[in-house]
Amino acid sequence: SIITAEKFFFNKLTNILEVTGDVKYLDILNDIIITSDVAIYLKNDEKIYTTGNSKAVNEKNTITASSLEYDKIKNIFKAKKNAVANDFEKETTIYADEITYLKSDEKIYTTGNSKAVNEKNTITASSLEYDKIKNIFKAKKNAVANDFEKETTIYADEITYLKNDDKVFTKGKTKALIENKYKFYSEDVSYFRNLGDLISQKKSSVEDDNGNIY
Numbered sequence: 289s290i291i292t293a294e295k296f297f298f299n300k301l302t303n304i305l306e307v308t309g310d311v312k313y314l315d316i317l318n319d320i321i322i323t324s325d326v327a328i329y330l331k332n333d334e335k336i337y338t339t340g341n342s343k344a345v346n347e348k349n350t351i352t353a354s355s356l357e358y359d360k361i362k363n364i365f366k367a368k369k370n371a372v373a374n375d376f377e378k379e380t381t382i383y384a385d386e387i388t389y390l391k392s393d394e395k396i397y398t399t400g401n402s403k404a405v406n407e408k409n410t411i412t413a414s415s416l417e418y419d420k421i422k423n424i425f426k427a428k429k430n431a432v433a434n435d436f437e438k439e440t441t442i443y444a445d446e447i448t449y450l451k452n453d454d455k456v457f458t459k460g461k462t463k464a465l466i467e468n469k470y471k472f473y474s475e476d477v478s479y480f481r482n483l484g485d486l487i488s489q490k491k492s493s494v495e496d497d498n499g500n501i502y
Contacts (some may be wrong), residue, residue, distance in 0.1 A: 289360075290314040291329060306331040311338065315360060318391075322358060334360040342367070350374045351389060365389040371398075375420065378451075380406045384420060394420040402427070410434045411449060425449040431458075438484055441465045444477070449501045454481040462488070471495040 294309025306328050313322040313329070313336055313449070325340030335358065342356040344365055344392045351374075355365035367373070371387040373396060374380075385400025396418040404425055405417065411434075413427035427433070431447040433456055434440075445460030456479035464472040464486055466478070474492035494502045 289329075290316070291327070299313050299407050303331040305331065313338075313358075316357075318360070318363065320358075322356065323486070324356065334467050346414070348375065349389075350376075353387070353389065363391040365391065378406070378420065378423065380404060380418075382416065384416065396420070408435065408473045409449070410436075411447065413447070423451040425451065435481060438481060439467045440484075442477070442478070442479060455479065456481070 289399045290306065291307060291311070293307035294395045295307065297306045298304070308326045311324045313327060315322075316386050320345045322336065322338060322342070324338035324342040327336055327338045329336045338356045339354065342353050344351045344356055344358065349443070350461050351365055351371070354369035355367070355369040358364075365388070367387040367389070369385065371384050373382040373387050373389060374433040382396060382398060382404050383399035384402040386398065388397045389442070390396075396416070398416040402413050404416055411425055411427050411431065413431040414429035417426040418424075425448070427447040427449075429445070431444050433442045433449060437445040440468065442456060442458060442462065442464045444458035444462040446458065448457045458477045460475060462474050463476040464477065465488070466472060472486050472492065472494050474488040475490040475491050476488055477488045480487070
């Protein structure tokens with residue numbers, strides 16, 4: 289690892305390095321660059337903690353936040369306060385109060401004010417799980433999925449989006465606003481984007497924009 293900064297303080301007894309001012313940490317082995325205003329490097333544990341304008345970059349992703357934690361051994365990032373994760377390959381951006389990125393497993397977990405955005409959809413919830421390999425999103429607590437192309441919005445306790453299959457599954461009470469005209473009420477709903485179909489085995493009702501219920 290290589291660290292550059294304006295000021296250095298190294299404690300030989302604890303093997304801890306504290307740096308401030310235009311901090312840059314380079315993990316050559318994992319091809320990762322971390323920048324921040326301040327950083328603490330725990331050499332024995334191979335962990336780095338940053339504060340202020342924190343950013344982690346590699347070829348496929350960036351993570352920005354007020355503060356970052358990077359566990360080099362476990363290959364885990366934790367971003368706190370105004371966290372943003374960009375996945376360039378999947379053209380997806382995730383926002384949250386806190387983001388944990390398990391790089392070895394290619395999984396992202398968020399907590400607080402979570403939102404996933406791409407060109408065609410957005411998903412918001414209290415928390416999100418994103419499996420980058422399987423391309424699956426799971427949104428929990430006050431989940432909302434917006435489909436811009438189909439003009440459809442789905443509200444549910446939990447939403448799972450299988451992006452490769454273009455399928456959405458909900459758990460619990462579900463409301464869907466279709467083409468800004470129809471309201472669909474049910475539970476445990478399956479939504480097939482390609483067909484534009486909403487399906488449920490539970491009791492369901494549809495209300496049109498004139499208030500008629502079917």
